[in-house]
Amino acid sequence: MSIYSKILVVANLNSDEQPALARAVQLAKQSQSRSQICLFLSIYDFSYDMTSMLSHEERDAMRRGVIQQREEWMREIAAPHLDDSFDFSVQVVWHNRPYIAIVEEVFAGKHDIIIKATRKHDILESVIFTPTDWHLLRKCPVPVLLVKNAHWPEDANIIASVHVGSESQTHIDLNDGIVTQLDSLTQRLGAKGYLVNAYPVTPANITIELPEFDPATYTDAVRGHHLTAMKALRQKHGYAEEQTIVEQGLPEDIIPQVSSELNAAMVILGTTGRTGLSAVFIGNTAEHVIDKINCDVMALKPNGYISPFDPEHS
Structure with missing residues (x-):
């Protein structure tokens, strides 16, 4: 079972409502060992660094003052969520790139999971202007739980x-890791788990290029292969057949469809660390899925993933 003994919660600066903190407290209270929750915030104001009329010491003092104000605000908004069943702390850093500050804190604090509130991004924002959520999905080494509803x-x-x-x-x-996370979360949150797999549609151009090709036979063979593989996975992890779904189509279509049909409260999926132009213009399945569903999303990296901000590999 995943431990989640050290939870990093990214504070939502624009609201006193903190659904990510609420979810972190839910997980901490169901932990078999005492958990630690750190409410984290990265702030930056360009004007503080460009004020030439002030000395370096005066600018530092102003930054410290802003940080202290934010720490006090964070303790205030967190107060209704706190009790004696877990340890709690707040941390505010001055950094002009929030996602870098968050990932650096993951390594510095040896956190097991990031929990952050999110929202539906429009097409331009998700494809061209990569927000903090997408950076975390691509570059964070630990599970990232994006919370949409408190x-x-x-x-x-x-x-x-x-x-x-x-x-x-x-x-x-990665499949084993995803199911392990599913086991942990269903137990902690009192939920029922389902395994969902999408298999590809037979390309239409094959029947044109290969007249003797039988698309129905091919589709049946592909579905049979995926059903057999799903059976092996569910039996390996002790899931019943009715908890497995195998559908034809793209994952970014099937996962939101099944999520809606089951009224899912969370989707767990694997994601890769894309870089360069492919990250900007293509995105990946996780990112397409997130924009199409209205529930929590947990994204996991494959074993051996190395973050570009890992101090041991920098």
């Missing part, structure tokens, strides 16, 4: 998007 429903369902059609060891290990 309220956790009773009798909730959590779905795990698995990729069972591949024989790649990376995908096999």
Whole structure:
């Protein structure tokens, strides 16, 4: 079972409502060991660094004053969520790139998970102007839980998007990691878990290029392969057949569809660390899924992923 003994919560600067903190407290209270929650905020004001009329010491004093004000505000908004069942702290840093500050704190504080509130981004914002959420999905080494709603429903369902059609060891290990997270979260949050897999549609151009090709036979073979692989995965982890769903289509279409049908409160999926132009213009399945569903999303990295901000590999 995943421990989540050290939880890093990214504070929402624009609201006194803190759904990410509420979710962190839920997880901490169900932990078998005492958890630590750190409410974290990265702030920056360009004008403080460009005021030539002030000395370096005066600018530092102004920054410290702003940081202290934010720390006091964070303790105030956190107060209704706190009790004696876990340890709590706040931390504010001065940094002009929030996602770098967050990932650096993951390494410095050895945190197990990041929890952050999110919202639906428009197309331009998610494709061209990469927000902090996308950077964390690509570059954070620990699980990232993006929280869309503060309220956790009773009798909730959590779905795990698995990729069972591949024989790649990376995908096999990632599937196991995703199901392990599903086990932990369903137990802690009192939810029911489902494994969901999408398999590809037969390309239309194949029937034109290969007249003897039988698309129906091919589709049946692909579906059979995915059903067999899903059976092996569910049996490995002790899931019932009715907790598995195998559908034809793209993951970014199937996962939101199943999420809506099951009224899922959370989706767990794997994500890769894209860089360069592919990250800007293509995005990946996790990012497309996040924009199409209205529930919490947890994104996991494959084993062996190395963050560009890992101090041991910089």
